[in-house]
Amino acid sequence: MSITYLEAIREAQAKALADDPRVFIYGQDVGNFGGAFKATKGLAKQFPGRVLDSPISEDAMTGLAIGAAIEGMRPIVEMQFADFSTVAFNQIVNQAGTMFWRTNVTCPVVVRLPCGGTAGSGPFHSQMMEAIYAHYPGLIVLTPATVEDAYSMLLEAVALDDPVIFCEHKFLYYHLKAEKLPTEALPVGKARIAREGRDLTIVTYSAMLHESLAAAAELRNEGWEVEVVDLRSVKPLDTDTVMASVARTGRLLCVGEAWPWGGVTAEVITRVVSEGFDLLDAPPQRLNAKDTPVPYHPNLWSAHRPTARTIASAARKTLQS
């Protein structure tokens, strides 16, 4: 038996619905149709009245989830694409993100964002939104890179009392497979060493984990041992695991699929430089997507985002500096 990243997300939702009567799913086409990507396939039938189609109203979808959370429910909102969550931006950052701090009432909402690029998706169906949401106080931002994490982190997201932005990567939906679902997992907020090494630390998350692992394999052939840290959760950010790795390797490359200005890679480098400058043997580097909208044509798309090849060449520079 094997299970995909997408199936893991479906299974996690099925388990959440089965285990907790407070959980419901609300989003466009999530009902009988099972969602644009089929992440809720069969759930409406299995859990009548708890997996509901919404109008195309991202603001009101999120507002409704927040109101239900105040009443003690545990809603999961599916955005059809992460890109459309900009329409819900106000509810997410100003309503959900401020609720606990302002009123002492928790807001356990999960907003699922199918994010990231796939060839041919273009500027408005490919965006990475984690940095935007991580910038605002009051939100937890998760970026699972593996089938196991997609499953366990989504379940943990539903159980958490704070609002969670769950960034699931569309490129991983079908490609990534695991033998079975995990029975135990690292908690949210802990990064994972995805590959051990001693020469360079690559810090990454989401789909870029796999490009980075491929780059590390390529560099192995050249004699380099590259350590790869999968952040798993970008907020909170596990600075300790990153620092410990940099302490071992003395070199740092941060890789993200999001745009370069600010963001997760900049945050990681800032923390390492300000808290662990002495650990570094070379200037830390980062590699992001290019600072343009995400292009449509596959030739352009694959040049826009980091790939194993561009990561390996950035890594070589860091290794040789």
Place this chain on the structure above:
Amino acid sequence: MVQSVAEAATNNEVLPSPEIHLRAYRFMLLARVLDDKFASLYRAGKIMGGVFLGRGQEALSAAIGVSLREGDIFAPLIRDLAGRLAFNEPILDSVRTYLGSIEGPMRGRDGNIHRGRPKEGQLAMISHLGAMISVVNGGLFARRMRGIKGTVGVACCGDGATSTGAFHEAINQAAVEKLPLVMVVADNQYAYSTPTNRQFACRSLVDRAVGYGLRGDEVDGTNLSDCLRVVGAAVDRARAGEGPQLVVAHLLRLCGHGEHDDAGYIDANLKNSELGRDCLKLAEKWIQQQGWTDTATLAQWRSEAIQKVEEAVATVQREAGPDPFEKNYWSALSNPKFVEGNE
């Protein structure tokens, strides 16, 4: 259509009782006295930030508050002090929030009209206009899922807020879900300085009801009896399962947008029109004409209101503000294990 009490009587509608008039009137009066106190504290430099009054809108607001029951949900607009008081908001909550007391529901973290007790159905508005309506929907939606019956939600907004995307999304959502939402629009002719002819192009905002597939009613927002009747009936219909309701009240803001604003832009013709009448004075006159009260009682109610307000302000002025060195101020997440960077 705006319908008068006399017309309603011939339509066999149940008219609001003398008791409910008097109850509502007393909340109007208390709100006016409290608002006046906030205005003078503001002028004395005792309040940080803005002060937003409900002067001229108390009849509508109190009518909402007295139509609600414990267990309902209310998302007020910024001018709804009367309605909040009638929906059980303690006087101390508003005073503490305006004065930044640590004892208040917002603990100095948020101020003025941005206050509430969400678990008690008193939603704590964010500033963004239109954003609270779908949150009311969510509360009602959750109750339906949990099999809780007989509660309603009222969301209140101004003419200006009806132009937001959030308003449209939420009203349509309530209609699709047939939620017991009563959307009250206080059309007070201006959104800050912008007159309604720069805000919308329909004849009346109530005309939008048909487009959303919900019932719409208009009411003279200066007339307490009419407000009690129309708002009360809308709340009853929502409670009875007849789906969302739109009530559009016509009135005039009898103050600046906030106390910083002299409102010199308000058209003198409007001030002198029927819209510009003071609902508090009209209500006072009406309940006396009906023989439900007399001048001595009115004077006594006023002095009681003043006393309550003065006591609350005196209490709160002795209370401490928030202490920035208290560590838990600086965590926006409820889970302490996730709090970072607060050294």
